[in-house]
Amino acid sequence: MAQKISIMQLEHAAGLPLPSYETALAAGADLRAALPDGPVVIQTMDRLAIPTGLALSMPEHLEAQIRPRSGLALRYGLTLANAPGTIDADYRGEIKVLLVNLGRDEVVIEHGMRIAQMVFAPIIKVLFNKVSQLDITDRGAGGFGSTGQ
Numbered sequence: 025m026a027q028k029i030s031i032m033q034l035e036h037a038a039g040l041p042l043p044s045y046e047t048a049l050a051a052g053a054d055l056r057a058a059l060p061d062g063p064v065v066i067q068t069m070d071r072l073a074i075p076t077g078l079a080l081s082m083p084e085h086l087e088a089q090i091r092p093r094s095g096l097a098l099r100y101g102l103t104l105a106n107a108p109g110t111i112d113a114d115y116r117g118e119i120k121v122l123l124v125n126l127g128r129d130e131v132v133i134e135h136g137m138r139i140a141q142m143v144f145a146p147i148i149k150v151l152f153n154k155v156s157q158l159d160i161t162d163r164g165a166g167g168f169g170s171t172g173q
Contacts, residue, residue: 027144030081034118036060037077040136052091052141055121059135066131071105071124074139082144084113089143090121096139101127104140113147 031042036058043053058077066072080088090109096102105124121140125131133139163170 027083027086029086029144032079032081034058034077034079036075040077043078043142052143054093054138055090055119055140055142057121057133057135057137057139059133063132063134066102066123066125066133068101068125068127068130071122072133073120073122074133076119076121076139078119079116080111080119081116082113085147086113086144087111087147088119089145090119091141091143093138093141100129100131101125102131102139108143111142 033040033042037056038060040056040058043055045053055076055078058075064072064074082088088111090104090107090111092103092107102123102125105122109122111119119142123133123139
């Protein structure tokens with residue numbers, strides 16, 4: 025069952041397609057760069073917030089996760105500096121994608137280029153119950169690497 029989400033396309037994204045699923049079973053809808061004044065260059069080891077020209081309104085039980093596109097990561101070393109990024113249900117501003125270039129060469133981002141994907145996920149709110157001791161498990165407090173490679 026599809027959930028309806030209200031989406032607003034800002035002026036600098038006029039003419040760009042709305043986010044879309046590229047295949048019938050894709051989990052993420054592709055986001056595009058809204059750069060009507062021309063391309064931008066991301067130098068190696070640099071990061072930029074790339075506008076999408078989109079804003080959302082969604083129910084409070086959802087979040088939108090912004091994730092890297094695997095093809096850009098493989099070909100150029102382009103990923104998200106805060107992967108996954110979270111768009112909260114009460115945010116009404118423009119979605120921007122914080123791209124970072126981990127590759128060897130500069131990457132040119134063009135107007136309309138697919139730069140990330142947006143996946144919607146349910147939110148579960150919890151109530152924190154302060155205790156003086158936690159239940160015991162076999163793992164205990166073993167952290168990073170404690171269960172083997």
